[in-house]
Amino acid sequence: MRTPITRVSITPIAFPDPPLLNSAGLHQPWALRSIVEVTAADGSVGLGESYGDAPHLELLGKVAPVLDGLDVFDLTGLRTRAAAAIGAADTPDRHGLTGPSSAAKTLARVVSPFEVALLDLQGQATGRPVWALLGGLVRDRVPFSGYLFYKWAAHPGAEPDDYGEALDPAGLVEQARRMVARYGFRSLKLKGGVLPPDDEIAAVEALREAFPEHPLRLDPNCAWTVETSVRVAEKTAGLLEYLEDPTPGLAGMAEVAAAVPMPLATNMCVVELGDLPEAVRRDSVQVVLADHHYWGGLTGSATLAAVCRTWGIGLSMHSNSHLGISLAAMVHLGAATPNLTYDADTHTPWQLGADVVTEPLSFVDGAVAVPHGPGLGVTLDRDALARMHADYLACGLRERDDTSYLRQFRPGFEKLRPRW
Template sequence: MRITDVVVTPVAFRDPALLNSAGVHEPYALRAVIEVRTDDGLCGLGETTGDENLLALLNRAASAAVGADPFDLIDLERRTAAAVGGHDSPDAHGLTGPSSAAKSLARVFSPFEVACLDLQGRATGRPVWALLGGKARERVPFSAYLFYKWAAHPGSPYPDEEDDPWGEALDPDGVVAQARRMVDLYGFRSIKLKGGVFPPEEEIEAIRALRAAFPDHPLRLDPNCAWTVGTSHKVAEALDGVLEYLEDPTPTIPGMAEVAARAPMPLATNMCVVGFADLPESVARGAVGVVLSDHHYWGGLRASHKLAAVCDTFGIGLSMHSNSHLGISLAAMVHLAAATPNLTYDVDTHWPWRSEDVVADNPYVFTGGSVAVPDTPGLGIELDRDELARLHEQYLRCGVRSRDDTAYMRRFRPEFEKRRPRW
């Protein structure tokens, strides 16, 4: 079997006005859909972020992959590295930590590796979780992912002026109402709030309101490095016994270590430990108790398995980070979580926030806050080619080419500055 063609298709899908420490989500989220085709007629699927600087590297890697054996992932990674050539492709929003050439290579390689694992599964009749070593669980539990949000995007960004069914959430009552709707719809049994938007005292009150409304749900708070070490200490003390973990309260590994030394709950991260080179210092300093893995950023499913082994060795907890994603990424996340025994925290997902997808027939359904692990070959999904074409046309039409939460926020609040820490 040889790769004969690779197609990279940028798509845009509608995204609500979700707030974070960098600003606010734009009306459209960007993804890139990867199709890897072989000489025996099979096609494997991958997905990643769709910013234009990353797209350029994805297209280079796509050309280099032609002729490769989809079972020889070491050769594929070597080809990808040669094509990327040491280029760095940082995110404008900065919500996933500092970038580097090595981390950019991991981001480029990941969707091709996922697509090749999908191909391997289709060729052998085995699900991806089996190719990763086996199934540790029958269902993968996910967490409700709450955001402070505006009622809608200002103006009329969508051609049909579609209403945002989630409404406004700018205070504790709004956050609790959002949580109730999300739990009712999907059955989530743990809850995470994206913070770093309002002064810490207000976000503490929102967490306390969630605790009163959901006394048995584990709670998490993620301010995306919006606080100083001193403020982080105060918030951790105020929420002692309330939070399951506190995620990225302050910037840098040394800063996190200083907070972790006094915090009564574990600190989690997807901003200070975002690559293998970050692990030695973090472990030595005791900076984090939970790493939020993300196969899009760590270099794929097998690299995420390596990360899991490191975390297991050093007694570090493991969860999974999420960004605005479509169904191909959801499928990959489910297979990875199924095959990772020590991923014991409920997984993050932006799934409830999207209203469009490129996957046909929605095979991954949330019931009781979890998704059943499939036994179908590969990722167990197929493209809806009509929707792929529509979302590509939406990409061409919408004008968004790189996610920049700060620039979008400044359209409406010119005085806004992205500052970490802010409080």
């Protein structure tokens, strides 16, 4: 029996974001997201979460009206209608931390929140959790990694957040201690590409001394040349679980991979399935970070996982600023993905308690227990949604731009890849 869609709504929201540094610049005071609600004829509502930048919102708005009457089980129809609605649109992000854009990647980003919402509806209709729709349970708990950032104590003119300043090894170690104490993370990742490489090597060494049993990762977002990447890898041999996107491009990554002792990971040079043949031929990467937000949803990410399994490539999950709907989707994907061989990334600690679901999933010993109720297993907090929408209207931001924001305080700053 068909279960047609009767209504789709998209609500742009904003929530406070700490002053986190990366190779592109500095996080602005507000993170932008969008909440998708898809209502079916039986009154059930499926939830999705996505980016909140104005160009992306415009494309989501083009897709929403063409989904009227679509069966919630028709994921092929979703992609077909979405492709017709947005045409050859290409809306790259301004920060460039997720690799090159294309019309295909734009379509994948646009389809994702609707696909998650439809899977949520399918689960509610069948009384099954989303992980069951993705192939079944392979783990009861999905482990995540603590995500460390160089950061200022506060945005200029604002009060410091609970994590305070972290601009040197001691500050990062203290940040990690707070995060591990609160969430129990069993592995740690540092967002690098911010300070000169020797300073970041010192940070890794300090983290290893403070956390001798925690796997460590370093992600400079293509801030280094091949030569610098090799030098850093040699200095951190035996310290890192993997080195993520040290240098731009599949060719550059292959040069580094041939010369270093640890695996290389990426979410910037393998961003479509079409990138994998060259990556395999060159042996450019040994770990790919999936992200359902830009791989076309949960089924697209499951396809990526299957291809990686075929070629013996490790798998983790990338994270951007996100709330509880996205976390739930990540947990269901992780629950059903046999070859999720590395702890997933999460920005949850950096949302500082903000969420849009009534009962956020919780971290215990660095992992989230897999929900067993129908669908995603989370419920929208409509009061929080209204507050965050009001913050969106008031904050004045309509597109994330880390580079321009940092230039307000460092006028000569340029986004360079590579920088060192």
